Amino acid sequence: MIKIKTDAELELIRVACKITGDTLKELEKHIKPGVSTKQLDKIAYDYIVSLGAKPSFKNYCGYPATICASINEEVVHGIPKKHRILMEGDIISIDVGACYKGYHGDAARTFPVGKIDAKRKKLIKVTEESFFEGIKNIKSGSYVGDIAHQVQTYVEKNGFSIVRELTGHGVGSELHEDPSIPNYGKMGSGAKLVKNMVIAVEPMVNMGERYVQFMPDGWTCIARDRLPAAHYENTILITDDGVEILTL
Ligand code: MF3
Ligand code: CO
Numbered sequence: 001m002i003k004i005k006t007d008a009e010l011e012l013i014r015v016a017c018k019i020t021g022d023t024l025k026e027l028e029k030h031i032k033p034g035v036s037t038k039q040l041d042k043i044a045y046d047y048i049v050s051l052g053a054k055p056s057f058k059n060y061c062g063y064p065a066t067i068c069a070s071i072n073e074e075v076v077h078g079i080p081k082k083h084r085i086l087m088e089g090d091i092i093s094i095d096v097g098a099c100y101k102g103y104h105g106d107a108a109r110t111f112p113v114g115k116i117d118a119k120r121k122k123l124i125k126v127t128e129e130s131f132f133e134g135i136k137n138i139k140s141g142s143y144v145g146d147i148a149h150q151v152q153t154y155v156e157k158n159g160f161s162i163v164r165e166l167t168g169h170g171v172g173s174e175l176h177e178d179p180s181i182p183n184y185g186k187m188g189s190g191a192k193l194v195k196n197m198v199i200a201v202e203p204m205v206n207m208g209e210r211y212v213q214f215m216p217d218g219w220t221c222i223a224r225d226r227l228p229a230a231h232y233e234n235t236i237l238i239t240d241d242g243v244e245i246l247t248l
Pocket of ligand 1: 056057
């Protein structure tokens with residue numbers, strides 16, 4: 001069931017999303033060689049709690065941490081660890097959510113660690129741009145498939161591939177609500193988007209083939225060919241004449 005948000009709900013979602021976006025900006029300052037993903041997780045936890053919110057992911061279906069930290073061939077849902085240390089040349093995708101008075105925000109970025117090679121730079125750039133291509137011309141009356149098609153077309157035109165096993169989703173009093181927002185598909189397909197729907201759009205892009213595997217920890221999703229992957233996500237609000245990005 002798709003839940004259209006009331007103005008009162010949107011006020012809380014806006015706060016949750018602002019905290020989520022600001023947490024990523026805070027984390028970005030700490031991305032450098034030698035830092036562990038566990039340290040980043042603690043920074044995110046302390047920051048979210050200091051603003052009167054709660055980490056959305058902690059205990060979600062048993063997830064044990066505040067952030068997902070996915071390095072290089074890890075696509076999404078990497079679990080932070082004390083002994084997982086960032087190294088020069090890595091790329092790290094960080095996904096985080098904050099819950100404020102019962103409403104969530106959800107966002108992700110992929111960051112370079114020190115100097116990275118040109119191909120990885122392009123992967124990060126194309127992934128981020130594909131989000132903006134995806135939401136281009138989207139407004140009340142558009143379809144989920146319009147976003148999906150625009151993301152897919154842009155990523156594939158640039159020689160990368162779209163992960164299909166995971167999707168974006170509605171966001172509200174639950175972290176994951178209907179509808180699901182795939183990053184591949186046909187224009188005009190799927191659910192209709194209407195004013196005051198809130199959704200997370202989150203392209204997951206592989207440098208190589210699109211196929212993924214899930215690790216025995218039950219969470220970490222990695223590229224089957226072990227080539228790098230990137231993730232970029234924002235929570236957005238559908239309006240009469242466009243969208244508003246709530247987690248930037
Ligand atoms: N942004 C992630 C997603 O939508 C949230 C993962 S929550 C977790 O897939 F708890 F499952 F990690
Ligand atoms: Co999400």
